[in-house]
Amino acid sequence: MSWTAEQKMRLLFALRSKGVTDKRVLTAMETIDRGLFVQGLFSDRAYDDTPLPIACGQTISQPSIVGLMTQALEVTPRDKVLELGTGSGYQAAILSLLARRVYTVERFKRLIDQAEAVFETLDLTNIITFLADGSHGLPDHAPFDKIIVTAAAEDPPGPLLAQLRIGGIMVLPVGQSDAVQTLIRVRRTEDGYEYDELCPVRFVPLLEGLGRE
Numbered sequence: 001m002s003w004t005a006e007q008k009m010r011l012l013f014a015l016r017s018k019g020v021t022d023k024r025v026l027t028a029m030e031t032i033d034r035g036l037f038v039q040g041l042f043s044d045r046a047y048d049d050t051p052l053p054i055a056c057g058q059t060i061s062q063p064s065i066v067g068l069m070t071q072a073l074e075v076t077p078r079d080k081v082l083e084l085g086t087g088s089g090y091q092a093a094i095l096s097l098l099a100r101r102v103y104t105v106e107r108f109k110r111l112i113d114q115a116e117a118v119f120e121t122l123d124l125t126n127i128i129t130f131l132a133d134g135s136h137g138l139p140d141h142a143p144f145d146k147i148i149v150t151a152a153a154e155d156p157p158g159p160l161l162a163q164l165r166i167g168g169i170m171v172l173p174v175g176q177s178d179a180v181q182t183l184i185r186v187r188r189t190e191d192g193y194e195y196d197e198l199c200p201v202r203f204v205p206l207l208e209g210l211g212r213e
């Protein structure tokens with residue numbers, strides 16, 4: 001069963017009221033059914049503007065945060081995008097409608113398998129998944145036009161900064177894992193990096209190594 005017109009309208013209203021105004025982002029979020037990415041106990045809350053638990057003790061991000069991060073990335077149809085933290089695959093699915101190609105990295109095999117199944121159902125063929133510790137980025141596939149990190153580190157990881165193309169944008173939460181973090185945007189220029197702060201957020205931590213599940 002897919003989502004109803006009313007569920008869509010409620011979600012879009014929540015997105016707009018939290019500052020997601022970019023038409024392309026709103027259209028992508030109206031196209032991807034979040035219910036496909038939330039299984040079990042919490043599936044009846046899939047269309048609420050709230051983060052929800054997924055397998056392996058992780059979370060699917062709050063839709064308005066997904067929208068704000070996607071909007072801040074300024075994705076174009078020519079972009080090669082790197083996402084760290086596939087989780088449910090929801091953010092990657094939205095990016096896949098806006099970008100040329102999405103490389104998404106996750107440390108839990110179980111999450112990769114589940115996300116891949118949904119990508120297949122939706123026929124999203126421009127997403128490439130990687131089971132790896134993404135904090136080193138994907139040096140073999142760099143540089144990237146855009147990088148999005150959906151788990152929090154204390155500082156922007158050096159390898160990711162290095163893998164951002166000049167003119168590129170990276171959006172990520174930074175701060176302690178047990179505290180409120182700050183969503184920041186980094187632009188790489190000819191001369192270096194420019195940083196700006198977007199809003200307070202709370203993400204699961206970016207961890208080292210592979211997960212056990």
Ligand code: SAH
Nearest residue numbers: 060085087088090091106107134150206207
């Ligand atoms: N973008 C996701 C939300 C992800 S939650 C979505 O749309 O559902 C953050 C994810 O980052 C978790 O699944 C966690 O396992 C993963 N993660 C944390 N540290 C990581 C690392 N070093 N490399 C790859 N993935 C990591």
